[in-house]
Amino acid sequence: MNVSGLSLRDLEYVVAVAENLHFGRAALSCSVSQPTLSAQIRKLEDWLGFDIFERAPRQVLVTERGQHVVAQARIILGESRRLLELAQAGGEPLSGTFRLGVISTLGPYLLPLLLKPLREAYPKLRLLLTEGLTWPLLTQLEQGQLDAVLASGAVKESDLTELPVFFEEFVLAVPRDHALATVESVSAADIKAEELILLNEGHCLRDQMLHVCPARERGVRPGDPLQASGLETLRQMVGAGIGCSLLPRLSVAVGALLDDMVAYRRLQADVEPGRTLSLFHRQSFGRIRDVRLLREAIRSALEPTGLVRLPARTGV
Template sequence: MNVAGLSLRDLEYAVAVAEQRHFGKAAERCAVSQPSLSAQIRKLEDTLGIALFERTSRRVLLTQQGEAVIRQARVVLEEARRLLTVARGTEGTLTGTLSVGAIQTLGPYLFPHALPVMRRHLPNAQLVLSEGRTEGLLEELREGRIDAVLLSLPIDTEGLATEALFFEPFLLAHPAGHRLEDLPSIGLKDLDPNELVLLEEGHCLRDQALVACGATARGMRHATGLETLRHMVAAGTGYTLMPRLAAGEGTTVGGLVAYRKFEGDAPGREIGLVWRASDPRAPGFRDLAQRLREAPPPGMRPV
């Protein structure tokens, strides 16, 4: 079998099916009809002489061989995309569509500040933003569905490249009028784990808060998102650690939430930009990180 018998389009179809685990959705993503996509997948399977997918008309599964083939297909497609950037002479720069993800406890608060910076620095890029949790975002990043992620460091950097941007302190967010207001200054040791409210599992902020407070999670109240968490504080359920960026102007829920800095070495998290180590646009990402570092949002500390 000659390599010329393969089609990059078919590989894209196969990767789409592998990711969506659904022929119809994959077809939609590839902008073809489902029968066309089915036919091409079948042709590809014939060409390779193996079954890539197990179809049970109700669910689509990757065969074991299929998994290995899809992994390699992603490599082929990445190199082919790179060919296009080489041809454009824009290798190493950020142009065209650029998908940037951010963790949910950061994106909505950082993007309003960072987007103008990014737009100015990357006038030739179309930015596509998304949000998720660390684990999901890194999977999407590794699979090439997104190009870069803004998240809290450190992470498992296997196959990834990282640039630290700044240190974001945590503030104490407590119900207005809470007895903690009487203290002249607040340290982590003043917190009572029983009064702590957290995000649900999977959010890195949850784990960081637990570590900072030296507490364990058992039996603790939890919220599904940062805004829910804020409203739980407003409702008097307890207090929590709030990232500085999420505690800006007009975030007191009508005065029901109060924020306070910690004395001494404040808890917080390091925010960084992450991309695939294999991405040829590394210099562009490093430039971008530098710009973001030079224009940090108010309240951030340099790393």
């Protein structure tokens, strides 16, 4: 069987359809027209002699034999990216395209502090940003779709390497007319479980909130009204007097539009409530030097603010 007609682009189409289970969305993600994508996949199926996808009017499924094709396509694409990584590793530091994933509870607050100094230090860097939840981002990282992910929380049963970047404390956000708004010293025990607003399932910050605060006592269930899809919605719920919550320190400093409606208090505890943000990358990634340089750039951007705690530098 002659493989000269097989292209990496065709394999990208296959993986995109497998991930989206929709030809239109797959074409959009590949920046190509749907007829072109469909025609190339059909051509590949004809070449293989079997269908990769089962097509129905309102549904696309991966066939049993197609699952093996998709898995192998991911391997081939990952190895091709590794060739590019090896080539870029020998060039200028932090130059070319770098695909960074950032969790949604951090991106809007870190990036305004980082992007300008990063661009000044590395003008040839083309930073492509993806914002989302921890586990989908780490899955994209494992599959080679991202080069690194900035997230918080332990990653179990994974071959990913973790580089701690900084520690960010949590502060309590309460309505300005709340009883705790004028209290100098606040502990987790002062927070009423029935008042605590949580992020929706899927946010690592939700689990970290529950570790600190007593909301678990109320038996949090799907449909609980004291839940928010993101930090800004959560902050607005606090401002509306619906309840209180924990916010990461950077989000307090950057998102100050509701300061006349929301008061912030530091929590007193034996163990400082907060989260460690780390850069994760694949062990086989060919641009580990660039990941470490990115870590130093983030630390350098944050150090003058005094908003986070940086670990001792041990070299790049």
